Amino acid sequence: MKQVTIAICNYNYERYLAAAIDSALAQDYPATTVMVVDDGSTDGSRAIIGSYGDRVLSLCKKNGGQVSAYNHAIASLTTEYVIFLDSDDVLYPSAVTEVMRFFDSGEWAKVQFRLDVMDNQGALTGAYVPNSEPPHDCGRLLRRGWLYPSPPASGNAYRVSALKQIFPVPEEGVNRYGADFYAIYGVALAGRIATVSKSLGGYRVHNAGSETVSFANSEQLTKAPRAFNMRWAILRNIAKVRLDIELPATFLDFSHEKATFCSSVYRATLFTRWHWMLRNSRGYLHTIIANPFWSLKKKLGTLALSSLCLVPYSPLSDFAVRYIANPLARRRVAGR
Known part of the structure; x- marks a missing residue:
């Protein structure tokens, strides 16, 4: 055995x-x-x-x-x-x-x-x-x-x-x-x-x-993107030196982009939410649309939920962000 x-x-x-x-x-x-x-x-x-x-x-x-x-x-x-x-x-x-x-x-x-x-x-x-x-x-x-x-x-x-x-x-x-x-x-x-x-x-x-967008235990939402970038750089070096594998300079990950999305639009003003979506959402949207691990249904659902952050009614916008970020928020809705 x-x-x-x-x-x-x-x-x-x-x-x-x-x-x-x-x-x-x-x-x-x-x-x-x-x-x-x-x-x-x-x-x-x-x-x-x-x-x-x-x-x-x-x-x-x-x-x-x-x-x-x-x-x-x-x-x-x-x-x-x-x-x-x-x-x-x-x-x-x-x-x-x-x-x-x-x-x-x-x-x-x-x-x-x-x-x-x-x-x-x-x-x-x-x-x-x-x-x-x-x-x-x-x-x-x-x-x-x-x-x-x-x-x-x-x-x-x-x-x-x-x-x-x-x-x-x-x-x-x-x-x-x-x-x-x-x-x-x-x-x-x-x-x-x-x-x-x-x-x-x-x-x-x-x-x-x-009722929160926080879910992972290890790091605060605002620190996670910076930490992931550092770790990717270290992993790239390990892959090159030990495995002779050349990884790209940047990585693609919805969870990483989601942390940036949430920290930028959650409980933000309507202007801030629109400004971020129009000017800074390219990476976030790309990891949804081009995601090789997701079904079309999941991609469309996430895009629809993400668009709710643009509505003038902030409680609905914040709920949509929590639903995307935190599995516990989804279970609460399902249990109603």
């Missing part, structure tokens, strides 16, 4: 850490090892990790950021496959079994799966991510600059040999976070991607109710 590691990278998440570890230990795939990398926590995390004894492999290090924790974990792996589980997320008991069925069926670099969205208390919201599936050969589109639809970090299982073609990643300065960016997109340059079309875990979203 092929060996799999569930690697949990933790920093000061004692409130959620035990649930993550318990879900990893509860896997019904016997050849599963649980590794916890603690990145210099100052809360009670290390006591929680210690309470599991030899049921988990504990790697404690000085604080260096998420990229440093990934680098350390990948360098320590001895198994052929790994799932990186965020310490505030959980896996369902059959997660490893399900992804290994795919790995056994072909030479996949990564198997990704949906995650059910949980609120801060762990209650399911009825939403899930992602809402689109990429083709198996999404590396071909990535070479043209298109970032493919992927779940957050916890929804990805990797072939370790593919990850080691990308990692270690530079961890100095501002590049402390966003390790999952390099793992998710980097491995698509090393092999094919498979998708499990059902949820195998839970993704916890903090402070992101249906």
Whole structure:
């Protein structure tokens, strides 16, 4: 039986850490090892990790950021496959079994799966991510600059040999976070991607109710575009030096453009909304119209919703922006 590691990278998440570890230990795939990398926590995390004894492999290090924790974990792996589980997320008991069925069926670099969205208390919201599936050969589109639809970090299982073609990643300065960016997109340059079309875990979203455009946990809406541009530049250099692959200077991604769109028009004046749509929306509209992962129906629906930001009635405009940006807002409408 092929060996799999569930690697949990933790920093000061004692409130959620035990649930993550318990879900990893509860896997019904016997050849599963649980590794916890603690990145210099100052809360009670290390006591929680210690309470599991030899049921988990504990790697404690000085604080260096998420990229440093990934680098350390990948360098320590001895198994052929790994799932990186965020310490505030959980896996369902059959997660490893399900992804290994795919790995056994072909030479996949990564198997990704949906995650059910949980609120801060762990209650399911009825939403899930992602809402689109990429083709198996999404590396071909990535070479043209298109970032493919992927779940957050916890929804990805990797072939370790593919990850080691990308990692270690530079961890100095501002590049402390966003390790999952390099793992998710980097491995698509090393092999094919498979998708499990059902949820195998839970993704916890903090402070992101249906009345806000914020959804991702890692970064503020206004900072995300700048961070993605920096990471793309680093990934381009890694691809060129290690894989002899030349990526384009800029990338194409609806989620990235959506962050710019939302920060520009949400709760803005009518003049500001019209000005942005007329003068600055080219990239946003292009990632809708030319999106290779979306159906025509989804493209037309997103364009129609986006046009509502131009109406004089600001509550309707703001609702449309929330609906585009935040899956929780969509579930609220569906549940009415």
